[in-house]
Amino acid sequence: MTVDPLAHPTSDDVAARLRSRGLRVTGPRLTVYRTLARLGGHRSADQVAAAVAGDGPGLPRTSVYNALKALADAGLVAAVDAGPGTALYEVHGHSHHHFLCRRCEALLDVPAATPVQDLLGLQLPGAVIESAQVVLRGVCPQCAGTPAS
Amino acid sequence: MTVDPLAHPTSDDVAARLRSRGLRVTGPRLTVYRTLARLGGHRSADQVAAAVAGDGPGLPRTSVYNALKALADAGLVAAVDAGPGTALYEVHGHSHHHFLCRRCEALLDVPAATPVQDLLGLQLPGAVIESAQVVLRGVCPQCAGTPAS
């Protein structure tokens, strides 16, 4: 299943993709997706719900979870695990990785300069690799900013 | 004490490392570590607690969490995020990555053939990268059924 890595699919794209997976096109799904795309970056289900609420009629948390799960299944958004009890979502754009600062808890993007996926895929003959999630941990430039003189 | 970075640390190593971090050497910590090492692979806090219980006097969950956190801080065990509400731990051995099968939920090890960490480190000038966690997702060879496709 090849997924065209569009940076920001339009509402029509969302609708088309949902349909192609046998999923229905509904308000919450479009709203959640567009909100996530507008916010950009990595957002929690709660952040999405808050943004949606501040943007109009709002949406119950359950529906946000439902929509996010459906969108994730459809391959339109990607889930990032940044620890237990913390699921973050982002629009499934170009490939990149993540850096989690141990000190300030910031989650930074790291450009994917190398086809990590292809490299590692060679190690598992027979497996179908659909995505690669890389999480680096350490101290971010800002927190390290105070040079250990 | 010489610490072999590629071998599983002995109880003495555990004690030494804990001490070197200013942490005390206690029963729960040694028990949890040795149990995790004996079980091998990736284990949840609950699995460790169960194994410890079946192996003698047992240990309350809180203590298992305490010990795992202390061991993780000491760098003796590594935490792997395999989804929200699921923290897995493993003895901090040689560097390797993980593959999570979408179908059977199996978590497989992937040999670290390439210095992913070094490669990506170049993308974040000023950051101190302490660890790299790679989680590949897809369908494992067994679930893919036909290895030759």
Add this chain to the structure above:
DNA sequence: GTGAGTGCAAACGATTTGCACGGTG
């Protein structure tokens, strides 16, 4: 002896579930 670590009980919070209603196809 002192303070870190333990472990009991209770809180916590993100996520999930069951089910009746409403909208999509």
Add this chain to the structure above:
DNA sequence: CACCGTGCAAATCGTTTGCACTCAC
């Protein structure tokens, strides 16, 4: 019209917290 998806309420479950006791150092 049939069924998927919504959304309310409540449950669930891994994990965290507060605090008095105990043990390592």
